[in-house]
Amino acid sequence: MDDTFTFDQDYMRRFFLRYKEKVQLPFVCLTTVNDVNDELLYLMKEAGCDLIRFGIESTSERICKNIIRRRFSQEKMVSIFKMCHNIGLRTFSYNIVAHPSETREEMISTMIWNAQLQPSGIRVSLGYPYKGTDYFEIAENMGLIDEELSFHNYSSYSKFKFSLVDKCWIDKFRIFFWWWLNSYLNNECSEDYSRLIDKLENIPMHRWNNKRDKICLDLLNLDSEISQKYINEDVLHYVVPYGDRPDIALLYEKKGILKKEMLDEH
Secondary structure, three states: OOOOOOOOHHHHHHHHHHHHHHOOOOEEEEEOHHHOOHHHHHHHHHHOEEEEEEEEEOOOHHHHHHHOOOOOOHHHHHHHHHHHHHHOOEEEEEEEEOOOOOOHHHHHHHHHHHHHHOOOEEEEEEOOOOOOOHHHHHHHHOOOEOOOOOOOOOOOOOOEOOOHHHHHHHHHHHHOHHHHHHHOOOOOOHHHHHHHHHHHHOOOHHHHHHHHHHHHHHHHHHHHHHHHHHHHOOOOEEEOOOOOOOOEEEEEOOOOOOOHHHOOOO
């Protein structure tokens, strides 16, 4: 899949008109908020686009400017997602947390913005320094790459240096990130999920490290009970319905959730 499907907007305008005329099949694509506008989104919808996957990565201005060097305005981001909602285009946001030097507040900020954007689905991964990239060089110059760690897993482990306390918090955050999303939806479910976050954050580090699997199982069972309550009441909230994709949360709403085959494969 092309990471920025709509990079050449003039070409894509012509493409979508021809696609609507000649193909007429639903499709999913990946792009950024910088590479679409209202006109293009409308043409995409008319051509049969069912879902746009947007690379958000981080909403922290500091992280975007100094670490990942990716710039788009928060106003543009809100405007594009609002337009998608208005014309019935479903959205998916890719997010990365635990960038080198990123604070808890900056990671939570990305969830706050996603709660405002309300994409149909959201994926959260951990920052990973691939050699040969600017990202790697920036992290290396900051002295924040832990060379003793040799894994290549950006869903479960961070290769960056954080304090033990912060590593524990990041582990909790990446496992239960949708709780933060729900707590900032500012609806009927928010208070319950805020209490779940308090419960999670108050688990001592030594207990989390020693009994993590059992704790997670108990908390996921509790989450299922709370989520079912709000499903029965048709309250908008995020769920993690696919056990083999714990890094993806989907927005539950009356019209249903995204089907598994619409999610990325990795």
